[in-house]
Amino acid sequence: MQIPSKYEASQVESKWYDYWMKHNYFHSEPDEREPYTIVIPPPNVTGVLHMGHMLNNTIQDVLIRRARLQGKNACWVPGTDHASIATEAKVVAKLKEQGIDKNDLSREEFLKHAWDWTHEYGGVILEQLKKLGCSCDWERTKFTMDDDMSEAVIKVFVDLFNKGLIYRGYRMVNWDPEAKTTLSDEEVIHEERQGNLYYLQYKIEGSEDTLTIATTRPETIFGDTAICINPNDERFLHLRGKKAIVPICNRVIPIIEDDYVDVEFGTGCLKVTPAHDENDKNLGDKHKLEVIDIFNEDASLNSFGLHFEGQDRFVARKAVVKELEATGVLVKTETHINKVGTSERTKAVIEPRLSDQWFLKMEDLAKPAIKAVLGEDSEINLFPKKFENTYRHWMENIRDWNISRQLLWGQQIPAYYYGDGKEDFVVAENKEDALKLAKDKTKNQQLTISNLTQDTDALDTWFSSWLWPISVFDGIRNPENKDIKYYYPTNDLVTGPDILFFWVARMIISGYEYKDEKPFNNVYLTGLVRDKQRRKMSKQLGNSPDALKLIEEYGAGGVRVGLLLSSAAGNDLMFDEALCQQGKGFGNKIWNAYRLVDGWKVDENIEQPESSKMAIDWYESKFQKALIEIEDHFSKYRLSDALMAIYKLIFDDFCGWYLEMIKPGYLQPIDAKTLKSTITIFEDNLKIVHPFMPFLTEDIWHYIADRTPEEALIVAKWPESKPVNEALINEFEFASEVISGIRNVRKQKNIAFKDAIGLSIINNEKNHKTFDSIISKLGNLENIDYVSDAVDGALTFRVKSNEYFIPMVGSIDVEAEIKKLTEELSYTEGFLKSVQKKLSNERFVLGAPEQVVASEKKKEADALAKIETLKASLSSLH
Numbered sequence: 044m045q046i047p048s049k050y051e052a053s054q055v056e057s058k059w060y061d062y063w064m065k066h067n068y069f070h071s072e073p074d075e076r077e078p079y080t081i082v083i084p085p086p087n088v089t090g091v092l093h094m095g096h097m098l099n100n101t102i103q104d105v106l107i108r109r110a111r112l113q114g115k116n117a118c119w120v121p122g123t124d125h126a127s128i129a130t131e132a133k134v135v136a137k138l139k140e141q142g143i144d145k146n147d148l149s150r151e152e153f154l155k156h157a158w159d160w161t162h163e164y165g166g167v168i169l170e171q172l173k174k175l176g177c178s179c180d181w182e183r184t185k186f187t188m189d190d191d192m193s194e195a196v197i198k199v200f201v202d203l204f205n206k207g208l209i210y211r212g213y214r215m216v217n218w219d220p221e222a223k224t225t226l227s228d229e230e231v232i233h234e235e236r237q238g239n240l241y242y243l244q245y246k247i248e249g250s251e252d253t254l255t256i257a258t259t260r261p262e263t264i265f266g267d268t269a270i271c272i273n274p275n276d277e278r279f280l281h282l283r284g285k286k287a288i289v290p291i292c293n294r295v296i297p298i299i300e301d302d303y304v305d306v307e308f309g310t311g312c313l314k315v316t317p318a319h320d321e322n323d324k325n326l327g328d329k330h331k332l333e334v335i336d337i338f339n340e341d342a343s344l345n346s347f348g349l350h351f352e353g354q355d356r357f358v359a360r361k362a363v364v365k366e367l368e369a370t371g372v373l374v375k376t377e378t379h380i381n382k383v384g385t386s387e388r389t390k391a392v393i394e395p396r397l398s399d400q401w402f403l404k405m406e407d408l409a410k411p412a413i414k415a416v417l418g419e420d421s422e423i424n425l426f427p428k429k430f431e432n433t434y435r436h437w438m439e440n441i442r443d444w445n446i447s448r449q450l451l452w453g454q455q456i457p458a459y460y461y462g463d464g465k466e467d468f469v470v471a472e473n474k475e476d477a478l479k480l481a482k483d484k485t486k487n488q489q490l491t492i493s494n495l496t497q498d499t500d501a502l503d504t505w506f507s508s509w510l511w512p513i514s515v516f517d518g519i520r521n522p523e524n525k526d527i528k529y530y531y532p533t534n535d536l537v538t539g540p541d542i543l544f545f546w547v548a549r550m551i552i553s554g555y556e557y558k559d560e561k562p563f564n565n566v567y568l569t570g571l572v573r574d575k576q577r578r579k580m581s582k583q584l585g586n587s588p589d590a591l592k593l594i595e596e597y598g599a600g601g602v603r604v605g606l607l608l609s610s611a612a613g614n615d616l617m618f619d620e621a622l623c624q625q626g627k628g629f630g631n632k633i634w635n636a637y638r639l640v641d642g643w644k645v646d647e648n649i650e651q652p653e654s655s656k657m658a659i660d661w662y663e664s665k666f667q668k669a670l671i672e673i674e675d676h677f678s679k680y681r682l683s684d685a686l687m688a689i690y691k692l693i694f695d696d697f698c699g700w701y702l703e704m705i706k707p708g709y710l711q712p713i714d715a716k717t718l719k720s721t722i723t724i725f726e727d728n729l730k731i732v733h734p735f736m737p738f739l740t741e742d743i744w745h746y747i748a749d750r751t752p753e754e755a756l757i758v759a760k761w762p763e764s765k766p767v768n769e770a771l772i773n774e775f776e777f778a779s780e781v782i783s784g785i786r787n788v789r790k791q792k793n794i795a796f797k798d799a800i801g802l803s804i805i806n807n808e809k810n811h812k813t814f815d816s817i818i819s820k821l822g823n824l825e826n827i828d829y830v831s832d833a834v835d836g837a838l839t840f841r842v843k844s845n846e847y848f849i850p851m852v853g854s855i856d857v858e859a860e861i862k863k864l865t866e867e868l869s870y871t872e873g874f875l876k877s878v879q880k881k882l883s884n885e886r887f888v889l890g891a892p893e894q895v896v897a898s899e900k901k902k903e904a905d906a907l908a909k910i911e912t913l914k915a916s917l918s919s920l921h
Contacts, residue, residue, distance in 0.1 A: 046641050046746045050634040052598025052627075056738045060173060063741075066752045068111075069178045071118035073529035079110035080533040081119045082512050082563075083179065084546070085187060087126035089133055089164045092171040092590040094572040094580050094606075094618060095539065101603045102569060103537045104177045105682055108734040110534075111178075112761040118530055119178065120515045121169055122185035125161075127453040127504045128222050128388045134160050134452070150451055150499070157452045161188075171591060176599045176737045178757070185515045187507040188454075195519035196454045196507045197472055199557070204470040208404045209446070211458075211465070215321045216445055218396035220342030221389040224449040225400055227503065228442060229545050231384040231393050240379035241364065242310065243372050245270065248286040248295055254279070255374055257309035259381055260319075261367060262359045265292050265347045266337040269315040271326060274300040276311050290372045291363070292349060299330050318397055334397065340449075342394050356394070399465065401447035401456060401500070411555035412548060413438045423551065424565045426680040427614075430540055437544040446503045453501030460496045461485065468498070509549035512536075512562040519557060527558075536563045543568065567680045570615040577617065593623055600736035601627030607686050607735065629690060630739045633732065636698050637743050639706075640721055646712035654816040655717040658704035661775050661814075662724060664768040665696050671764065673731060689731050697728060700779065704817050722747060727762045771813070777842065778814035784840040785822035788849050792838060799825040800849055803834045807844040839916050841908060846915075861917065868913040875906040 063069065071078075081103050086096060103119060111117040134157045135145050145153060169184065185192060203209045216225040241261045244253045254270065270287045272279040282298050289296060303326060304313050317327030318336040327334060337347040342356045351359045367373040384393035415423045416434055425431055447456060459477035460468045462485075469484060471477035474492050482490050513519055518527035532554070538547060547566055554562035572580050580587035593602045604626030609616050669692040676685035705721060707713040726747065733740040733756055744756040785802065794800060802824050815827050830848075833839075837848035881887055881899055888896055 044746060046634075046638050046743070048638070050598075050630060050739060050742075052600070052630075052738070053595065055742045056174070056176070056599055059738050059741045060176070062755075063178065063757055064181075066755070068755070068757050069119070069180050070182050071116050071180055073525050074116055076114065076116040078530050078534075079107070079113075079115035079117045080530045081107055081535055081537070082515055082533055083119065083121045084536075084538045084542070085122045085124040085185075085508060085511065086168050087129055088123040088161055088166070088186065089126065089130055090123075090168045092168055092175075094587055094590060095569075096168065096172075097175060097590050097593075097602065098569055098572055098606050098616060099537055099539065100172055100175060100177050101606055102567065102682055103535075104175070104737075105603075105607070105734040106535055106537070107178055108737060108757070109677065109761070111757065112730060112733065112759060114760065117178075118180055118183070120183045120185065121172070121177075121179035121181060122511075122515065123165060123169065123187070124504060124508055125186065125188040125453060127448055127450050127501060128219075128224060130157065130160070131450050131452040132222060132389065145451075150455075153451045174591060174594050174599065176603070178737070183515065187504070187511075191517060191520065192507065192514050193454050194472075195510055195514040195517075196502060197457050198519055199510060199553075200454075200457055200502065200506075201470055201472050203403060208408065209470075210402055210404070211399060211468075212402050212443075213397060213399050214402070214445070215324045215395050216398050216400055217384065218340075218342075218394045218398070219386040219389055219391050220338075220340065220394055221391035222386065222450075223340050225396075225398065225445055225447065226386060226388075226393065227445050227505075230387045232387050233382045233384050235380055236383045237378060237380055238383075240309070240377045241367075242374040242376070243290065243367060244374055245287040245290065245314075245372075247282065248288055250285075252281075254282060254287060254298075254312045255310045256312045256314045258314055259379060260360070261373075262344070262348075262351070262356055262363045263316045263319050263337065264289055264314065264363070265344070265349065265351075266316040266318050266335045267294070267296055267314045268317060268327065268333040268335060269296050269330065270298045271301050271304050271313045271315050272298060272311065273302060273304040273306050275302075276304070276306050278311060290367060290370065292347075297332075299326075299332075301326060301329070319395055321395055324395075324397065336397060338394060338396070400445050401458075402443040403446050405441045405444055405552075408552050408556060409438050409441045409548075412551040415551055415555065415561055422561045423563065426565060426567050430543060430568050433540070433543060434548065438548060444503075446506050447498075447500040448503050449499075450501045451499075453504060454507060456498040456500050456502060458498040460498070461490060461494055505545055505549060508546060509553045510557070512550060512554065513557055522558075531558060532561050533563045535565045535567060537567045537569065539571065540568045541571075565680070572616045572618050575617055575619055577615070580618070588618075588620065593620070597623040597627045598630065598738070600630050600739045604629055604686065604690075604735055607683050608690075609683075626736075629694065630736055632694060632698055633728075633736075633739065634743065636693075636702060637725060637746065639702060640718075640725065641746070643707060643718065644712040645715050645718050647715045649712065649714045651714045651716040652816070652820075654820045655705045655714070657814060657817055658701055659717070659720045659724070660768070661704075661771055662696065662701045663765075664771050665775075666692065666724070666727060666762075667765050667767045668769075668772060669696075670731070670762060671767070674764075686735055689735070693728055693732065697724070703821060726759075729756060730759055730762055733757070733759075774811055774813050775817075777808070777810060778818055780842045781818050781845075781847065782821045784842055784847060785818070785824075785849070788838050788840060796823055799823050801826050801828070803828045803830045803837070803848040803850075805830060805833070805846040805848075807846070808842075810845065833915055835918075837916075839912050841912050846912070864913055864917050868910065868917065871906055871909050871913065875903065875910065878903045878906065 083103065084099065107117045107119045137160065138145060138156060172179065200209065217228065217231050219226050238259050240257050240259055242255055242257050243261065244255050246253055256270065267289045272282060283300065285298050286295050287298055304311065315323045315326050315332060317324045317332055317334045335347055337344055338356065339345050344351045344354055344356065344359050346352055348359065351362055354362060364373065385391065386393060415421060416425060417431060425434065457472060458468045458470050459474065459481065461481040469477050469480035471480055474495060477495055478490060478492055481495060482488055510519060512531065512533050513527065516527040516530050517524055518531060536547065550562045554560060574580060574586040578586055597605065601623045605623030608622045608625065609618055669688050672688045673685045676688065705717050729740040729744055741756045744750065789796065800823065802822065804827065806829055818824065819827055833846065834848035837850050840847050878899055882903060
């Protein structure tokens, strides 16, 4: 079949994806081959493809396709994450549009809406990944809320509780008042914001004295239960043992003493609000202070806020300040920069809140995971290595993980209450087991399931995804099944550094806890995709291109190449659409190269020219040398560098040189031997490009020959490494400069390529004549003569110390040539003088850096050689 004149990506891509799916190339089952496994970082179930996904999944597909070509049993497990906060927020918003309040629904009713939403919008992103060419094992697709996945999560919770690692605690937590749930420390983003510092006067009970405190949050005065001073601060000795009166609410509170107060900061007097600040809570515990929570769950003031009840905290702040000002309590206001915690998901300002929550003790669990990455005999490699410091910082300062969320969408915590007390509960995998435990615990055999109430909280989403590499192979429920034994530990994990702690570290922890083994060998951390102005891509900024439109315009191959050309491991990627155009151009270059070869007529009876034989030997060595470099880049996860090595090999060496060397003359046939070798070379080129541009390469592969499904490129064999002939490569480097020299002379002197010319060489370099046949062909030479003396009346050029002479042909205007060469000589002599003047200056030679002096000396040597050549050319014209 003849190849079309143009590559039509949209038609070709759907054709080959359907073909790959039909023949089940992506599916993997355990067998005798070496497994190569990747688990996808599960995107949010309601997510759509964005630039970060495009980069991350392109990298994974490149790795998995290469492993498949290497003969490994490649398994890439796809799936999605239920994303509790994000998905619940979307469902709540949709219900609101329909006039339904979440609070009016039972858990079962709300979950029905959530599942309806998931079935309608879930998995869109997985379909979009197919457009990118992702060769995932779709039969293995998992969702973190699948029954078997949820069962594994509950099993782990029960196990950790029984080991004494999960506990119920009344703690100060990060409260997101918009999502109305707690967040772990890692889900809080701390940003500097400009606010105000308000100086307020509190009266001292039973006297006319006052004290002044400074606060950024005047609305919290309703929760004040003490004023604290430093016992060593002489300014406030007179306040010892006295009481202060809180403005507006007129509550009388003690004045306590503690070293915690910084004498230098603010006024030296600190208001203590134990319900709304972590440090205040610690002080409160120490001094047995009352705890007054002044906020509702949406961060509006409750009845403790008196006449401000129901107002949002920020609205209340303005109103409280106004009243404090009116009553003379506000002494002054200063601008103040402070760090504010915001929710990663909803962007709401976080409120510290005291709450009963479930926690997982992390200190001992983290130890094997620290050793695995940072120990002397580390088993897990992070690429790039710089992220080890981030990992160390997080893991060595680890805090207990708050694993409960006040949400409905997620795995419901398997704790069952049978009494009124906080401790009247049991933890079990199901209600039946819980009932048995409750009967044993209470010694009451009359209890029934109706006496049990399950905890209403759901588990943090990360508590399901931390099991991902194990649970996707059913390794929690069936630890000895054939899949987990074959595919675990997985090979490579490709993800972003922003979830290095959230997900990567926790997977490592669970891997050692539940498999006593690492979950993966290598973690490749991609950078963030930014625009050309280095801004992070986001919907708000409107600087994030539509991923699917890019694929439509440039083809999946063009976009994949474009993304990887701009992406170095771990560094942020400055995305420029022009790179996708370059990727598309690269595909067109390969397409047109095959069209050229496909268009040649073959003659079985003609001999293989020497030039073609040499070209094949040279390109095979060049290919093998590039293959070593490509393998090295892959081993270090430098995929952009691997792609660039392939790009240069095909663009420059194959298209730029090799095809020119073997191309038959105009309307002439090519010999069969050369064509056969060229097809083999082309197939090897396609194999190394295939992981990056799977559709285009598969298409050309089938134009080359009729192939059975067993012979498809996707399951072909990665090229074998063979010895490299370095001498041949070096000799051609020199020969290519000679060819360029001949072409320059032709161009400058307007000597048409169809006119054959002679070439004489003074071979001072003692070069081999290996590539003379190629120099002759590409320079259209009628003869090559090796001479010992300069040739009169010839045009000359040099390559290193070799001199080349081209006899003048046709009617060259000698006078014009002499004028041009004289001007060039005069300019070069002037340039030489300026360089020599610099080099004769002792201060310059002794003071300038070594490489600067060396550069000037090279300029001098080059100018001297050029002057010699120009003089020789002039003397031959006189």
